[in-house]
Each structure stands twice: as C-alpha cells, then as structure tokens.
Amino acid sequence: MPTFYLDDSEIPFTDGETILEAAMSAGRYIPHLCWRPELEPHSSCRLCTVTINGRPFSSCTQPALKGQKVECDTPALLAMRRAVIQMLFVEGNHHCPCCEKSGACKLQATAYLLGMQDSHFHHRFPVRMRDLSHEGVSLDRDRCIRCEICVRASRALDGKNVFAIHGRGIESNLAVNSPSGLLKGSAISPDDAAVRLCPTGALIAKGRGFESPIGLRAYDREPLSSIELREYQARRAVHD
Amino acid sequence: MTKATVATCSLAGCFGCHMSLLDIDEKLLDLLQLVEFDRSPINDIKHISRPVDVGLVEGGVCNAENVHVLQEFRRMCKVLVAVGECANTGGVPSMRNGVSLKRCLEQSFIRGLGIEGAQIPDDPELPLLLNRVRPLHHIVKVDYFLPGCPPSADAFWRFLTELLAGRDPALPRELIRFD
Numbered sequence A: 001m002p003t004f005y006l007d008d009s010e011i012p013f014t015d016g017e018t019i020l021e022a023a024m025s026a027g028r029y030i031p032h033l034c035w036r037p038e039l040e041p042h043s044s045c046r047l048c049t050v051t052i053n054g055r056p057f058s059s060c061t062q063p064a065l066k067g068q069k070v071e072c073d074t075p076a077l078l079a080m081r082r083a084v085i086q087m088l089f090v091e092g093n094h095h096c097p098c099c100e101k102s103g104a105c106k107l108q109a110t111a112y113l114l115g116m117q118d119s120h121f122h123h124r125f126p127v128r129m130r131d132l133s134h135e136g137v138s139l140d141r142d143r144c145i146r147c148e149i150c151v152r153a154s155r156a157l158d159g160k161n162v163f164a165i166h167g168r169g170i171e172s173n174l175a176v177n178s179p180s181g182l183l184k185g186s187a188i189s190p191d192d193a194a195v196r197l198c199p200t201g202a203l204i205a206k207g208r209g210f211e212s213p214i215g216l217r218a219y220d221r222e223p224l225s226s227i228e229l230r231e232y233q234a235r236r237a238v239h240d
Numbered sequence B: 001m002t003k004a005t006v007a008t009c010s011l012a013g014c015f016g017c018h019m020s021l022l023d024i025d026e027k028l029l030d031l032l033q034l035v036e037f038d039r040s041p042i043n044d045i046k047h048i049s050r051p052v053d054v055g056l057v058e059g060g061v062c063n064a065e066n067v068h069v070l071q072e073f074r075r076m077c078k079v080l081v082a083v084g085e086c087a088n089t090g091g092v093p094s095m096r097n098g099v100s101l102k103r104c105l106e107q108s109f110i111r112g113l114g115i116e117g118a119q120i121p122d123d124p125e126l127p128l129l130l131n132r133v134r135p136l137h138h139i140v141k142v143d144y145f146l147p148g149c150p151p152s153a154d155a156f157w158r159f160l161t162e163l164l165a166g167r168d169p170a171l172p173r174e175l176i177r178f179d
Helices: A019-025 A075-091 A106-113 A149-156 A224-239 B016-022 B027-034 B064-076 B084-089 B092-098 B101-109 B153-164
Strands: A003-006 A009-012 A049-052 A055-058 A069-071 A137-140 A163-166 A173-176 A203-205 B004-010 B035-037 B052-058 B061-063 B077-083 B129-134 B144-146
Touching (some): A009 A019, A075 A106, A106 A224, B004 B064, B027 B153, B064 B129, B077 B084, B084 B144, B092 B129, B144 B153
Parallel strands (some): B004 B035, B004 B052, B077 B144
Antiparallel strands (some): A003 A009, A163 A173, B061 B129
C-alpha cells in the first residue's frame, strides 16, 4: 500500500483517497466543518487546510500522493484554524448558552478542539431573516456558516432540492426552494439528512430542543474528534 | 509573601459568574491565602482603591456606566480578564442587538404585559443605554478570556492558580465551555 507523511506519521492510502480520508482512516483527525464522508467535498470552510511544500491545500479535496510530505499540526496551521473558527463565530450570532444545539454542535465542538477561548475579532451581530414557518423545522440564518452541507445533503441524500446559497461574499445567504421562499411549502422534513447533518444550530428539528441534559449531550462526554474518527472507521469497515 | 490584589465587577451580566467563583467552595480559603480582594460585589467596595494585579470583569457592555467602569478597570488592573460569555461575546443581553433600542424600550415599558402608567424611564441618574451590547474587547484591550456561561468553578480555580503562579493560564480542552 502506498504511503505519505502527515507531519511525522506515515499514512497508508488507496488510490483516489484524499489526504483527509486517508488521515481519518489512520486515526488522525484533521478538523473540518463542511466535509462529510457521505457527500462530495466542498472545500469551503478551510479548516482542514494543510501545507505541502509550503503551499496550502484543503485536505478534503487534495488527493494523497505517494511519498508526499504533508504538514498538518504546525503552530502556524493551528493558529490559522483557530482564526478561521473565530471568524465563523463573530460573523454570525452564536449565542451558545441559549442555543438548542449547544453540546451537540460541531461548530462549538470544533472551537473546543482548537482551544478557542475568545473571539479575538469584533462581532458583527448581523440581522438575517429567521424562518420559523415550518411546523417541524426551524432555520436561523444567523447561525449558518454557509458550509452547504444542507444544500448537498438535500440533493444527494434526501432526493430533494430544498436549499441553495444566494448572494455573494458577506451577503451570501441560505435560500429555500419553495414558492414563498419559506420552509413552509418546501419539501423539507424534520428527519431529512439536510437537517440532521447541519453542523450548527441553523437548521433544527423542532420539539427536540434541550432533550439531553447538560453532561449527556453528544460532545459532552467525548470530544468530537474521537467520535468522528470512530464513526468514519466503522463506515469504512462496512464499505470495504 | 505579598498577596496579589484582585478586583471584580459585573457589568451587563447576571452575577452567575460571581456565583461560580464562589462555587470553588472550600478552595476559597486557599484562594484567600493567595489574593486580597479590592473592589468587588463580594465585599461591596464600590471603587478600586489602588492599582491592582488582576481585574475580573463579568458581563458585556450595555450602557454608559458599564463603559466608565470598564475603563476604570482597564486603567487600574495590570491584567484584565473577560469572564464568561457576556464579557467574551456580549452573550444573552446582546440578543437585543438585532432590535432597535427604541423598539426594545417600547416593548419593555410601553407595550409589555401588565404595565400601568406606561413611560420610558428617563431619570437623569439612569445611565444611557448603548445602541448595541458589546463584548469587552470592543471597548478596551483584554488580556485573558475565561469562557463559559458561567465558567465552571474548576475553570476559575485552574485559571486563577495558573495566572497567579506566573504560568500561561490557557484552559485544557475539557474546561473550555461556551454554555
């Protein structure tokens, strides 16, 4: 089996695997928010950035190559990842103490992994339209990080086409495919992968908030990294 | 050994962080071997009497008085610490930032349920509200941030003992919490 180097460890890979996939298979976690094993990579959150010959690449799209030397956990890359997650926090309104997703939120759990203790940048406090029109699903655009997991999951996994991103740059926003532009009247359902896989509290299945008490929520007892590594390796075992 | 001096205050906060500090329980006695409190709601001293080593500020900045107190803390504290989510991010009070101040006041004092003799309070002694609730680092330089709503007693203890021992008080992953 060919191998490449991730910092000092030798990582085996199969042809066509990305650096991130091979690292996850080998038990090396690279932080990510827009990547999901069941979806095509998107390469937009930039958290999984690694450097090869001093040049940055997103490891979720970069194929592993034999003998390649990939730098992942250098002080500069760790600082970059922390700055990226701080920017995601200040760009939206992430009020963890009163968010139903707190404790089971990938954005929050990733911030913990990266040792984020402060926001560093000035908060924007944006005002975007919330959509509470649907009886089973709510959408808070101020918690959306534009990772497009819901866009991709709705199309590829749910067989629907409920979401898209419209606008550009800081004005980009999540749009809902329905005659009124509201979730009510769209094809969304609370059990959709698009809702389940949202890494923040932007899309929430109503009526389940605060179901798990503090201490028993998804990432309370175990860090996100070890849960995701275990899930990925179990998934690989099934697919291989 | 000379004790380090500590001042604390709560701006736009709920005093939950101070409660959590008291929650270190019997370790308070150990803490008092290390520090002496200057201004703090715990001893009810109203103003910092001299330059102090550490200032712990809970709560965000929502009115003119908060700005004044925060600037006094920055001036008088060698090390200024933003304690809790409100001081770090604006927290729950900053959820009013998406609503105009006029609408907030009207909702609270004019249109709210069960209000008699409705009027928006305008006594000159009341500090003027800011248009937005802001975290401390929008106003002054902050040296350290202690996250959590509130930071746990363990987080307080770890942070303070590391800081007072002259070490980097960065929290281990399991003590970093935003809720």
